[in-house]
Amino acid sequence: MAKLPPEFIATKPRLLSDLAVxxxxxxxxxxxxxxxxxxxxxxxxxxxCANLGPIxxxxxxxxxxxxxxxxxxxxxxxxxxxxxxRLPVATIAVEKTKEWKFLKGTSxxx
Numbered sequence: 001m002a003k004l005p006p007e008f009i010a011t012k013p014r015l016l017s018d019l020a021v022x023x024x025x026x027x028x029x030x031x032x033x034x035x036x037x038x039x040x041x042x043x044x045x046x047x048x049c050a051n052l053g054p055i056x057x058x059x060x061x062x063x064x065x066x067x068x069x070x071x072x073x074x075x076x077x078x079x080x081x082x083x084x085x086r087l088p089v090a091t092i093a094v095e096k097t098k099e100w101k102f103l104k105g106t107s108x109x110x
Contacts, residue, residue: 016059016066016087017044024060026052031059032068032089033080041086042066054097065090071097 016027031046042059049056058069068089 013047015044016042016046016048018048019059019061019066021061021063024058026050026056026058028052029055029057029070029074029076032057032070032076033086034076034078035080036078038078040068040089040092041080041083042068042089044085044087058095062090067091067093069093069095071095073097 014025016025016031019025025048027042027046027048031043032040033043034040054071054073057071057074060067060069066087066089068091070092072094
């Protein structure tokens with residue numbers, strides 16, 4: 001029976017809560033919740049990913065908390081639940097939406 005080489009076996013994913021001060025990473029946009037007052041928080045159990053494109057948000061951990069960069073055309077619904085477990089967002093920056101090519105000859109907004 002064939003064995004899959006070890007480099008192709010997934011390792012335990014890093015979570016947002018694993019970010020050390022000074023580190024950054026991307027998570028799915030669904031990791032950020034917005035409560036009815038418009039305050040944002042992050043799911044500490046969200047898996048860090050790479051190259052998520054327009055469906056991801058960039059999160060940086062600094063001494064003063066978690067800082068988020070979202071795409072200009074991103075939208076969230078309010079109503080996310082407040083929870084002591086969630087990580088509060090210190091600041092939100094907006095980045096111009098990038099062009100992402102998913103299939104040959106097609107792209108999203110410029």
